[in-house]
Amino acid sequence: MEKVLMKGNEAIAEAAIRAGCRHYFGYPITPQTEVAAYMAKRMPKIDGVFLQAESEIAAINMVYGVSATGKRVMTSSSSPGIALKTEGISYLAGADLPALIVNVQRGGPGLGGIQPSQADYFLATRGPGHGDFHVLVLAPSSVQEMADLTVRGFELAEKYRMPAMLLADGTMGQMMEPVVLPEEQKPAAKAPGWAVTGTECKRPHNIANSLYLSPAELERLNVERFERYAEVEKNEVMWEEFMMDDAEVCVVSCGITARVSRNAIIEARAMGIKAGMIRPITLWPFPKKPLLAAADKVNAFLTVELSMGQMHEDVELAIRCKKPVYMCNRVGGMIPSPDEVLNSIKKAAEEGGKAQ
Amino acid sequence: MIVFEKPKSLTDAVMHYCPGCTHGIVHRLVAETIDELGIEGKTIGIAPVGCSVLAYNYFTCDMIEAAHGRAPAVATGVKRSLPDNIVFTYQGDGDLASIGMCETIHSAARGENITIIFINNAIYGMTGGQMAPTSLIGQITQTSPYGRNADTQGYPIRVCELLSELDGPAYLERVTVNSVPQVKNAKRAIKKAFQNQIDGKGFSLVEVLSSCPTNWGMTPQDALKWIDEKMIPYYPLGVFKDKEG
Numbered sequence: 001m002e003k004v005l006m007k008g009n010e011a012i013a014e015a016a017i018r019a020g021c022r023h024y025f026g027y028p029i030t031p032q033t034e035v036a037a038y039m040a041k042r043m044p045k046i047d048g049v050f051l052q053a054e055s056e057i058a059a060i061n062m063v064y065g066v067s068a069t070g071k072r073v074m075t076s077s078s079s080p081g082i083a084l085k086t087e088g089i090s091y092l093a094g095a096d097l098p099a100l101i102v103n104v105q106r107g108g109p110g111l112g113g114i115q116p117s118q119a120d121y122f123l124a125t126r127g128p129g130h131g132d133f134h135v136l137v138l139a140p141s142s143v144q145e146m147a148d149l150t151v152r153g154f155e156l157a158e159k160y161r162m163p164a165m166l167l168a169d170g171t172m173g174q175m176m177e178p179v180v181l182p183e184e185q186k187p188a189a190k191a192p193g194w195a196v197t198g199t200e201c202k203r204p205h206n207i208a209n210s211l212y213l214s215p216a217e218l219e220r221l222n223v224e225r226f227e228r229y230a231e232v233e234k235n236e237v238m239w240e241e242f243m244m245d246d247a248e249v250c251v252v253s254c255g256i257t258a259r260v261s262r263n264a265i266i267e268a269r270a271m272g273i274k275a276g277m278i279r280p281i282t283l284w285p286f287p288k289k290p291l292l293a294a295a296d297k298v299n300a301f302l303t304v305e306l307s308m309g310q311m312h313e314d315v316e317l318a319i320r321c322k323k324p325v326y327m328c329n330r331v332g333g334m335i336p337s338p339d340e341v342l343n344s345i346k347k348a349a350e351e352g353g354k355a356q
Numbered sequence: 357m358i359v360f361e362k363p364k365s366l367t368d369a370v371m372h373y374c375p376g377c378t379h380g381i382v383h384r385l386v387a388e389t390i391d392e393l394g395i396e397g398k399t400i401g402i403a404p405v406g407c408s409v410l411a412y413n414y415f416t417c418d419m420i421e422a423a424h425g426r427a428p429a430v431a432t433g434v435k436r437s438l439p440d441n442i443v444f445t446y447q448g449d450g451d452l453a454s455i456g457m458c459e460t461i462h463s464a465a466r467g468e469n470i471t472i473i474f475i476n477n478a479i480y481g482m483t484g485g486q487m488a489p490t491s492l493i494g495q496i497t498q499t500s501p502y503g504r505n506a507d508t509q510g511y512p513i514r515v516c517e518l519l520s521e522l523d524g525p526a527y528l529e530r531v532t533v534n535s536v537p538q539v540k541n542a543k544r545a546i547k548k549a550f551q552n553q554i555d556g557k558g559f560s561l562v563e564v565l566s567s568c569p570t571n572w573g574m575t576p577q578d579a580l581k582w583i584d585e586k587m588i589p590y591y592p593l594g595v596f597k598d599k600e601g
Binding site: 023025049051053054055057058059061062063064065066067068069071073087088091095196197198199200201202205206207208209210211 | 398399416418419422426429431436458459
């Protein structure tokens with residue numbers, strides 16, 4: 001397969017088009033604007049729809065409209081814009097509609113900064129919006145994964161009729177790497193049976209809706225939705241293990257920090273420290289099982305993240321606090337150096353070992 | 357011989373509207389229009405949040421329930437996805453002119469080829485009678501208990517006049533349904549707003565001055581009179597834009 005050199009944000013856009021997505025709605029915000037710019041150029045050439053919405057709120061509601069008609073649709077934004085989209089994401093979840101939402105994260109809170117961050121981890125993994133729900137959360141760690149997980153995001157969203165979020169940090173959006181682009185798919189010829197397409201006077205009307213005034217009915221729908229989520233947790237967890245066979249320190253990291261950690265682990269190994277990594281690729285569902293299994297083998301865990309410890313909390317929960325969990329983090333757009341991670345691995349190896 | 361029937365495009369569901377509310381009349385006018393234009397099978401309606409939130413139960417066409425104020429954005433998505441279908445929104449004054457004003461103005465500015473039926477009854481009905489962006493100066497509501505005061509609560513918004521400054525809209529008209537001739541006139545306007553979409557003319561909005569006897573604290577008859585005496589002087593009826601000229 002031919003490799004092309006692409007920026008992460010552009011790889012998302014091209015992969016979405018190749019996945020048969022012909023509807024994109026967005027609003028400019030750094031560091032993801034290249035997605036919109038790419039779509040603006042390409043969509044008119046392939047009979048697709050690019051629309052610059054008046055706000056992120058309008059964009060996600062346009063997504064809701066297209067999704068209700070049964071077609072592949074996406075929007076992209078960055079952290080403050082994703083906050084605005086949470087209203088619409090909750091409605092998508094409540095109406096059981098699929099869609100792909102890309103979040104190329106920047107530092108917060110508030111207007112924050114424009115440099116990379118992973119601080120929307122809680123926002124994404126706890127259900128980005130009001131009410132009880134989840135979205136699938138995919139965390140790419142290379143430009144290749146930006147493309148591959150975009151396609152996967154559409155597929156999973158449709159399979160489980162729920163929104164999916166591609167949760168990248170700003171580095172992933174801005175960096176360039178060689179990428180093998182996914183196969184071209186044609187947009188689906190036929191809308192699914194639930195879609196709102198006009199009855200043609202041949203069937204009872206379909207309604208895309210999240211309002212249920214009967215508490216018993218609303219409870220039933222919530223419970224059924226969580227039964228579906230349990231299937232997702234059973235079938236769709238993705239992670240990658242690196243040098244875990246004999247590891248005594250297990251690094252847990254995603255996105256750009258997993259790349260930095262990989263280098264630090266190689267250096268640690270050269271110094272005789274048995275380090276390895278479990279890299280979650282899906283953040284929801286979170287790879288709880290491999291982490292819990294690792295807890296019986298390693299002496300300590302170390303999360304490396306661009307937040308004040310949001311993933312740290314999930315690791316402690318996953319391993320049921322069986323082993324100490326250390327953290328190496330930078331925030332505000334700062335990224336830890338391989339040396340910083342190496343020092344944290346050393347510390348975890350020394351102190352974690354003693355804790356046994 | 358049958359001389360009067362329920363339109364085919366209305367379901368058999370019993371409407372939840374209060375006695376004297378004009379939502380039922382406007383629903384019927386929309387349904388008659390859909391029937392007469394023969395577009396039931398390809399029409400998609402977008403219901404708002406507010407008293408008409410359950411409109412999706414009353415029309416036989418495919419329906420979507422939108423978030424508060426977002427119906428024009430949802431309609432934009434649907435129309436861009438299915439340009440050959442007929443897409444309408446049905447929205448109240450809080451939905452369209454307050455929380456959803458941004459979506460209203462921008463869908464109008466884009467000249468989206470959709471039809472909007474805008475119910476202006478100068479009050480939030482569903483939540484029990486609070487001040488709306490269209491409540492009149494001096495109007496007593498739950499959240500303007502001493503009467504709407506322009507100094508602290510600003511002035512009511514004339515939506516048709518506001519939108520008429522934009523190049524995007526094809527057709528803007530304000531009507532009412534407080535008498536038989538006015539109902540007939542409203543029907544003509546609603547039908548034109550749908551026909552415009554079929555003809556690809558673009559954004560068409562019909563504002564319908566409506567009554568809310570429950571939250572205005574009036575009998576249905578007095579409420580209809582109040583439209584003539586108080587609302588029409590501030591919200592004059594008529595065509596504010598018609599690209600046909």
